[in-house]
Amino acid sequence: MKDWRYWLAEQRGTLLAFGIFIAMFAIYSGNHPAGFTANVVQTAANKGVLLAFVAMAQTLVVITAGIDLSVGMIFTLTNCMASWLVIGTGLETAFGVLAVLGTGLICGAVNGAIVIYGRLQPIVATIATGAVFFGLALLLRPVPGGSVNEDLADFLTGRFFGVVPASLVALLVVVLVIWVPFSRSEFGRAAYAAGSSETAAYMSGVPIRRGKFFAYVLAGLLASIGGLFLTFFTYTGEAAYASGNAYTLFSIAAVVLGGVSLFGGKGSAIGAIFGALAFRTIGDLLFVFDFDPLWQPLFQGVILLIAVSLGAFALFRVRNRLEWFL
Amino acid sequence: MDGTAPLFRMEGISRRYGGVRALEKAELTVTAGSIHAILGENGAGKSTLIKIMAGVVAPDEGRMTLDGSEVTFASPAAANQAGIVCIFQELSLIPELSVADNIVISNPPKRFGMIDRKAQRRIAEEALARAGASDIHPRALVKDLPLSRRQMVEIAKALARKPRILILDEATSALTAADVAKVFEVLKRLRSEGLALLYISHRMNEIAELADHCTVFRNGRNVASYPAGSKSDNEVVELMIGREYSHIFPPKPTFAPAATPVLEARNLCWADRLDNISLSVRAGEVVGLGGLDGQGQRELLLAFFGVLRGLRGDVLIDGKPVSIASPTAASHGRIGMALIPEDRKTEGLMLPMTVRENLSFAALDRLSKAGIIDRTAEQRLIDDMVGLLAIKTAGLDIPVGALSGGNQQKVVIAKWLMRQPRIILLNDPTRGIDVGTKQELYQLMRKLADAGAAILFYSTDYDELIGCCDRVLVLYDGAVKRELVGDGITEHALIASALNIHGDDVRIGQGERA
Numbered sequence A: 001m002k003d004w005r006y007w008l009a010e011q012r013g014t015l016l017a018f019g020i021f022i023a024m025f026a027i028y029s030g031n032h033p034a035g036f037t038a039n040v041v042q043t044a045a046n047k048g049v050l051l052a053f054v055a056m057a058q059t060l061v062v063i064t065a066g067i068d069l070s071v072g073m074i075f076t077l078t079n080c081m082a083s084w085l086v087i088g089t090g091l092e093t094a095f096g097v098l099a100v101l102g103t104g105l106i107c108g109a110v111n112g113a114i115v116i117y118g119r120l121q122p123i124v125a126t127i128a129t130g131a132v133f134f135g136l137a138l139l140l141r142p143v144p145g146g147s148v149n150e151d152l153a154d155f156l157t158g159r160f161f162g163v164v165p166a167s168l169v170a171l172l173v174v175v176l177v178i179w180v181p182f183s184r185s186e187f188g189r190a191a192y193a194a195g196s197s198e199t200a201a202y203m204s205g206v207p208i209r210r211g212k213f214f215a216y217v218l219a220g221l222l223a224s225i226g227g228l229f230l231t232f233f234t235y236t237g238e239a240a241y242a243s244g245n246a247y248t249l250f251s252i253a254a255v256v257l258g259g260v261s262l263f264g265g266k267g268s269a270i271g272a273i274f275g276a277l278a279f280r281t282i283g284d285l286l287f288v289f290d291f292d293p294l295w296q297p298l299f300q301g302v303i304l305l306i307a308v309s310l311g312a313f314a315l316f317r318v319r320n321r322l323e324w325f326l
Numbered sequence B: 001m002d003g004t005a006p007l008f009r010m011e012g013i014s015r016r017y018g019g020v021r022a023l024e025k026a027e028l029t030v031t032a033g034s035i036h037a038i039l040g041e042n043g044a045g046k047s048t049l050i051k052i053m054a055g056v057v058a059p060d061e062g063r064m065t066l067d068g069s070e071v072t073f074a075s076p077a078a079a080n081q082a083g084i085v086c087i088f089q090e091l092s093l094i095p096e097l098s099v100a101d102n103i104v105i106s107n108p109p110k111r112f113g114m115i116d117r118k119a120q121r122r123i124a125e126e127a128l129a130r131a132g133a134s135d136i137h138p139r140a141l142v143k144d145l146p147l148s149r150r151q152m153v154e155i156a157k158a159l160a161r162k163p164r165i166l167i168l169d170e171a172t173s174a175l176t177a178a179d180v181a182k183v184f185e186v187l188k189r190l191r192s193e194g195l196a197l198l199y200i201s202h203r204m205n206e207i208a209e210l211a212d213h214c215t216v217f218r219n220g221r222n223v224a225s226y227p228a229g230s231k232s233d234n235e236v237v238e239l240m241i242g243r244e245y246s247h248i249f250p251p252k253p254t255f256a257p258a259a260t261p262v263l264e265a266r267n268l269c270w271a272d273r274l275d276n277i278s279l280s281v282r283a284g285e286v287v288g289l290g291g292l293d294g295q296g297q298r299e300l301l302l303a304f305f306g307v308l309r310g311l312r313g314d315v316l317i318d319g320k321p322v323s324i325a326s327p328t329a330a331s332h333g334r335i336g337m338a339l340i341p342e343d344r345k346t347e348g349l350m351l352p353m354t355v356r357e358n359l360s361f362a363a364l365d366r367l368s369k370a371g372i373i374d375r376t377a378e379q380r381l382i383d384d385m386v387g388l389l390a391i392k393t394a395g396l397d398i399p400v401g402a403l404s405g406g407n408q409q410k411v412v413i414a415k416w417l418m419r420q421p422r423i424i425l426l427n428d429p430t431r432g433i434d435v436g437t438k439q440e441l442y443q444l445m446r447k448l449a450d451a452g453a454a455i456l457f458y459s460t461d462y463d464e465l466i467g468c469c470d471r472v473l474v475l476y477d478g479a480v481k482r483e484l485v486g487d488g489i490t491e492h493a494l495i496a497s498a499l500n501i502h503g504d505d506v507r508i509g510q511g512e513r514a
Helices: A003-011 A013-031 A036-065 A070-087 A090-117 A124-138 A149-157 A166-184 A185-197 A198-203 A210-236 A242-256 A269-288 A293-317 A321-325 B046-053 B076-081 B099-103 B117-130 B149-160 B177-192 B204-209 B233-241 B297-304 B327-331 B344-348 B354-365 B375-389 B406-415 B435-450 B462-468 B491-498
Strands: B007-016 B020-030 B034-040 B061-066 B068-073 B084-087 B163-170 B196-200 B213-218 B222-227 B264-268 B274-281 B288-290 B313-318 B318-322 B337-340 B423-427 B452-456 B471-476 B479-484
Touching: A003 A013, A013 A269, A036 A185, A036 A210, A036 A269, A070 A090, A070 A124, A070 A210, A070 A242, A090 A124, A090 A210, A090 B020, A090 B233, A090 B297, A124 A242, A124 B177, A149 A166, A166 A185, A166 A210, A166 A269, A166 B177, A185 A198, A185 A210, A185 A269, A198 A210, A198 B462, A210 B099, A242 A269, A242 A293, A242 B462, A269 A293, A321 B196, B007 B046, B020 B046, B034 B046, B034 B204, B034 B233, B046 B196, B061 B313, B068 B099, B068 B471, B076 B084, B076 B196, B084 B149, B099 B117, B117 B149, B149 B163, B149 B177, B177 B196, B213 B452, B233 B491, B274 B297, B274 B452, B274 B479, B288 B297, B288 B435, B288 B491, B297 B337, B297 B423, B297 B452, B327 B337, B337 B406, B344 B406, B354 B375, B354 B406, B375 B406, B375 B435, B406 B435, B435 B452, B452 B462, B452 B471, B462 B491, B471 B491
Parallel strands: B020 B222, B034 B196, B034 B213, B084 B163, B163 B196, B288 B452, B288 B471, B337 B423, B423 B452
Antiparallel strands: B007 B020, B007 B061, B061 B068, B213 B222, B264 B274, B264 B313, B313 B318, B471 B479
């Protein structure tokens, strides 16, 4: 086989997610009263990148065959923090941004330490830490409020050269600065290896623990970048329980749509980004068709079911039935 | 060779697993520039020995010296650092990663802190070429490769680490003849480059062709060391066995087999693991499955039990062809089959659940009326079983995980006996249990057979096959190589046919142990 065919096989999940997203977005913008304009794209991008950041965070943990049910709450907590700190002079704002991102890192490190060194199951550990993070968010913002450095906010949610949504550029930068180095680093590979087969990885002398820890820490960081952007879009902080949980669950859906295997070891954050964008577009489709918004959850659910079923066809090829349970 | 100082030496190495002694004061000396073969039966301690060398398990006592200075390995990575690289029998490749990723996994080339993919590709291609496997594409995912190719990748991966001591544990077991030839070329070249190679194999002809020196292990000790070629196959087999018979087996009945077999297979084939297997088991008969571990015995039992898809050939029950689509179908109705799985912890028991619940699982349909479990009937049957198998438990409502290994295994067997199966498949049921319980199981097996059950019994312990079975089929590479009947079931015959060497070569000396 030629090299490009291997590349294609590696990227199949990502390309499928890209395809789904393009199809959905074409239907969406084609039926949008305003059509495919810079404004429509900018609004869609701003809504999409929030979930994209959280989905990237989820991807890192899912790759290690774990799951992070606290990403939505890190997202909420850092939103509340940003509404206090990311304000004032340039220097103060910069300090605030660093503090918010640092908080995300710490949250991720706590998750990682509990799961890896405390040997708790990721699902339970992150439900618990998620509750703690939300509790902190409530203490910071018992009622919605606060503000943000609006110059910075407008710059990052606006458009470059009048056409390119700034939030998309920010997403691209984050991919280049965080995801690409991680996926090509030894730790990134250790995270994949641990997710795919932890025993084989151990036998091969792979730094499993550090790889997994790195994944959790970066997941916290990515979720906090999401929280920061939420503040830029809303200008306020709010400890919203339902929204935090929704982001957690949607991130899992986006990850699956993006071709990342929940069994670990397979998939990429790029795929998850397209999964997130596709998921958001599916949610918005009903508005352009002028259906009753009451139908949205049901419609979204059906589309999601169809999309994730695409990945299940491989089970028909299994010849030893015991492998179904592996 | 005596003039050269040993590169690596193990002295007085012992290791126990629970109460089981895997290694007892074992010694091994490895010299650079030679191929050292290690022989021994299943469970003789070879695997434990190399796991200790490779840093996977730590010894309970004993010392290891490398270049004359003492070493300890806390992890496989530490052993790799010291230049000891092992190709394990259970493959250590990561399925979702590419061949190149796997080859450089323990020490990837880096540039600016990131993995240098071009360098990685180059290293992988070189290593594959050195292993004689340039046909494998470095970008292919390991999970997409067939077993024989994966084994070549394992070898390439080991070579990429530039080892001083290379351990090959059954590394050729899945290879085709052409690959074996290539690997041998590679190994001989490595020897001439000054590496020390440890070669573990059951294939006598391979050892004869490759090894400079041989060490035989038995019951956790090294019992003999000799230059290759100085002993005949027969003498080697003698060294490998050389242990007392324990008279713990119930007497075998002299019986006239029934006319139609209860269970019969005709030309069973599955993937590349089962190759045209035909066999029959009659009521009252205990038929053994022998051979080296992993020659298709497990797959054969799974095939009967309806677990494998895409099975070709016929399965006949009472002479009538049937198609068994699932374990449920196999155990129900007129088939009445039971499989005692090899791994009781994952396939036999729900460890956190109670003894009572575990006992009832397989028979729930028989114990319930309109979907409700009849507690009195359940209790009666459970009491029968606990009595019959003498299960020692502090109560029926404690977690089954709290029982000893032997009693857990009894629960697994009892759970199936609650259905009164006519056909019983046993997959290495005595692994890791004490001798007393083993003896009870042998007696139970004979009792069940006398009561009319047809029993197919796979064991990795040759003594058991000799002591329990009326006939033994020896499998090699997924095919039945030989059928041994009655007095023809001897250790010599079992080992010789398991190694697929000609029976005639080792028949001499058989009378000694009759």
